Amino acid sequence: MRPLAPCMMKQNLPPRQRGAAIVEFALLLVPMLIVAFGVAEYGRAVYHYNTIAKSVRSAVRILAQHNPSDAGYDSRITQAKCLAVYGNTECTGSSLAPGLAVSNVNVCDRVSWSGCNGAVQSDYENVSTGLGTINLVEVRISGYQFSFIGLPLISIPIGNAMSFGAIQAVMRQTG
Numbered sequence: 001m002r003p004l005a006p007c008m009m010k011q012n013l014p015p016r017q018r019g020a021a022i023v024e025f026a027l028l029l030v031p032m033l034i035v036a037f038g039v040a041e042y043g044r045a046v047y048h049y050n051t052i053a054k055s056v057r058s059a060v061r062i063l064a065q066h067n068p069s070d071a072g073y074d075s076r077i078t079q080a081k082c083l084a085v086y087g088n089t090e091c092t093g094s095s096l097a098p099g100l101a102v103s104n105v106n107v108c109d110r111v112s113w114s115g116c117n118g119a120v121q122s123d124y125e126n127v128s129t130g131l132g133t134i135n136l137v138e139v140r141i142s143g144y145q146f147s148f149i150g151l152p153l154i155s156i157p158i159g160n161a162m163s164f165g166a167i168q169a170v171m172r173q174t175g
Contacts, residue, residue: 045146048097049164052084052141055096057169059084059105060139064171068111068137080139081105097144104144109137109173116140140168 059080066076079089084105087096095101106115110125116138126133145161 041148044149045162048146049167051096052100052144052164052167053169055084055087056139056141056167060137060169060171062089063107063109063137063139064173067174068109077107080107084139084141097146099145099147100141104141106140106142107137108140110135117142135173136170137173138168138170140166142166 062080062083063076066073070076081102082089082091085091085095085100085102086093091102108114108116108119108124110121113119113121113124116123119138124136124138127136142165144164144167146164147161
């Protein structure tokens with residue numbers, strides 16, 4: 001038997017894989033970046049929702065300490081709206097969440113309930129509990145639009161905006 005020529009021996013070896021890993025990485029890079037930026041945007045949305053929910057709870061605490069028939073109650077409503085939007089009672093600085101405005105805040109109690117869609121006075125006045133009746137106050141933020149940043153290096157945003165549902169807090173009111 002005659003030995004194989006050197007050029008024939010190379011044909012039995014596996015083909016070269018040089019550059020295959022880079023091509024595979026390049027193919028997977030775009031979907032991985034889209035998923036990573038999607039997760040970051042979702043986390044940002046949850047952060048803004050949580051910030052707004054905390055500010056609404058703080059605002060309702062201010063109103064829960066006062067009676068709607070008190071002389072300075074209207075100024076307390078203004079302070080509560082400022083606290084819900086700006087994090088302070090003076091309406092100074094930037095809003096806690098981009099695009100959040102005082103016009104998004106509604107206060108409902110036994111005196112005024114028209115700002116809360118579908119609400120009636122009996123929802124807030126003399127509400128029966130197992131221990132008697134109480135009066136309630138509600139602070140609600142509705143119509144807030146969360147704006148997506150979009151993908152970097154691309155001028156087209158992921159989506160225009162996402163509307164949060166009504167974010168509200170209800171507490172027992174004195175008096």
